Amino acid sequence: MRRTGRVGRVGVVIGLLMAVLTGCSFTEVLYFGWPEGVTEQATQMRLLWTGSTLAALAVGVLVWGLIFWACIFHRRKNRELPKQTAYNLPLEITYTIIPFLIVAVLFFYTVVVQTDVQRQAADPDLVVEVTGFQWNWEFRYLEETVEETDQPISILGDSTESAVLVLPVGRTVQFELVSNDVIHSFWVPEFLFKRDVIPGDNFGYDNDFEVTIEEEGAYVGRCAELCGIYHSAMNFEVRAVGAEVFDDYIAARASGMSNAEALESVGEPGLAQTTTPFDTNRTRRSASD
Numbered sequence: 001m002r003r004t005g006r007v008g009r010v011g012v013v014i015g016l017l018m019a020v021l022t023g024c025s026f027t028e029v030l031y032f033g034w035p036e037g038v039t040e041q042a043t044q045m046r047l048l049w050t051g052s053t054l055a056a057l058a059v060g061v062l063v064w065g066l067i068f069w070a071c072i073f074h075r076r077k078n079r080e081l082p083k084q085t086a087y088n089l090p091l092e093i094t095y096t097i098i099p100f101l102i103v104a105v106l107f108f109y110t111v112v113v114q115t116d117v118q119r120q121a122a123d124p125d126l127v128v129e130v131t132g133f134q135w136n137w138e139f140r141y142l143e144e145t146v147e148e149t150d151q152p153i154s155i156l157g158d159s160t161e162s163a164v165l166v167l168p169v170g171r172t173v174q175f176e177l178v179s180n181d182v183i184h185s186f187w188v189p190e191f192l193f194k195r196d197v198i199p200g201d202n203f204g205y206d207n208d209f210e211v212t213i214e215e216e217g218a219y220v221g222r223c224a225e226l227c228g229i230y231h232s233a234m235n236f237e238v239r240a241v242g243a244e245v246f247d248d249y250i251a252a253r254a255s256g257m258s259n260a261e262a263l264e265s266v267g268e269p270g271l272a273q274t275t276t277p278f279d280t281n282r283t284r285r286s287a288s289d
């Protein structure tokens, strides 16, 4: 008895040390390795992950308990064959139905979250057309125009400046993905979401998606579909700013300022903070450079 007590205490101490020494906060422990996202949609996906993992752990604890119980209390005591319970119909029905119920519950919540993550408002706050091309990005605010030309405000990445896509936090942003050459993939790792940018009408499938960003910040964006020799150079930045700063930025762009000028006019760095444009200087450098 005393021995079990000691084993129990050692177990508790090891458990505490594992939680404390790994440097995780309690909330992080509940992430179970899930990366931090910055959108409402990413939060929903994380909750699904946390719920599924807790459910898996509960089932795991039960199964481990049963295994150890069988190992400890049903060891061979003599040479007599123990009671045989094969072809026990009620037991077989039970262990068929329980996993089915588990799968059904996981499936239900997965569909609920997936539908929510893919939901698109009939009237989003902002519509951004995303064009991937070999090998950069163009973003256009379809409903915001430059006063002088009456053309949508556009952000175009080139070899001297990475495209910085400015987006407001707390508003629904819809992306319309367009490609005129090959398949690209629009990926902002912090959104925990990516979607292929497919040329043509994508066989009639809707290629758009929506996010609501929750945290201000600068987030790198990448092309996630091998699209040619400079695929790895297709970086851009999402700059998530407060809604009022965003409105000022749009007003500055509408008045004819460049992207960098408009960003600086609202107190934001003009150039990308998370990535650099692809250096097209192909001259051979000496080993000392």
Ligand SMILES: [Cu+2]
Binding pocket: 132, 133, 183, 184, 185, 223, 224, 225, 226, 227, 231, 234
């Ligand atoms: Cu690409």
